[in-house]
Amino acid sequence: MSLRPILIHHYPRLKTVADAVPEVDDTIRRLADDMLETMYDAPGIGLAAPQVGVGKRLLVMDCVKEEGAAPRPMVLINPEITWSSDDLNVYEEGCLSIPEQYADVERPAEVRVKWTDVDGKDHEEQFDGLWATCVQHEIDHLDGKLFIDYLKPLKRQLITRKMVKLKKERAREGA
Numbered sequence: 001m002s003l004r005p006i007l008i009h010h011y012p013r014l015k016t017v018a019d020a021v022p023e024v025d026d027t028i029r030r031l032a033d034d035m036l037e038t039m040y041d042a043p044g045i046g047l048a049a050p051q052v053g054v055g056k057r058l059l060v061m062d063c064v065k066e067e068g069a070a071p072r073p074m075v076l077i078n079p080e081i082t083w084s085s086d087d088l089n090v091y092e093e094g095c096l097s098i099p100e101q102y103a104d105v106e107r108p109a110e111v112r113v114k115w116t117d118v119d120g121k122d123h124e125e126q127f128d129g130l131w132a133t134c135v136q137h138e139i140d141h142l143d144g145k146l147f148i149d150y151l152k153p154l155k156r157q158l159i160t161r162k163m164v165k166l167k168k169e170r171a172r173e174g175a
């Protein structure tokens, strides 16, 4: 396993709709392993393939937050929301591609999602709480959508300007 660099907004790959994974093979399994390691290292609770520059419909997440609780690393390949609740929930969201920026986003409180796992097996499960928010945020990434796209234009532009500045600073440090 190895860490992969996380793309920072704004970057064309983050705004592009990702392609379905035609077949779960070793390349996909290696990508999933790398993404889990990268997510835990960041640390974060979710990461989508476009964030590491891969335009494939694959995401990883683990929203277990309780101290001492066993981790639940999940890999969702070709995930699809099959049902959303009418009830909405507001969470303060952040994103590994938009470091240190947080904002309230309203989304369906519960969703049902079907996906394929790393063994090629199909699953369907209902998510609520933080899991529901996280899986919707990550599926948005596969559709080229960021959480700041839900914010008012002024707030979004402010965050985008901060990211441009951050990237310049990081480029300078790396030089």
Ligand SMILES: [Zn+2]
Residues within 6 Å of the ligand: 094, 095, 096, 097, 137, 141
């Ligand atoms: Zn994100």
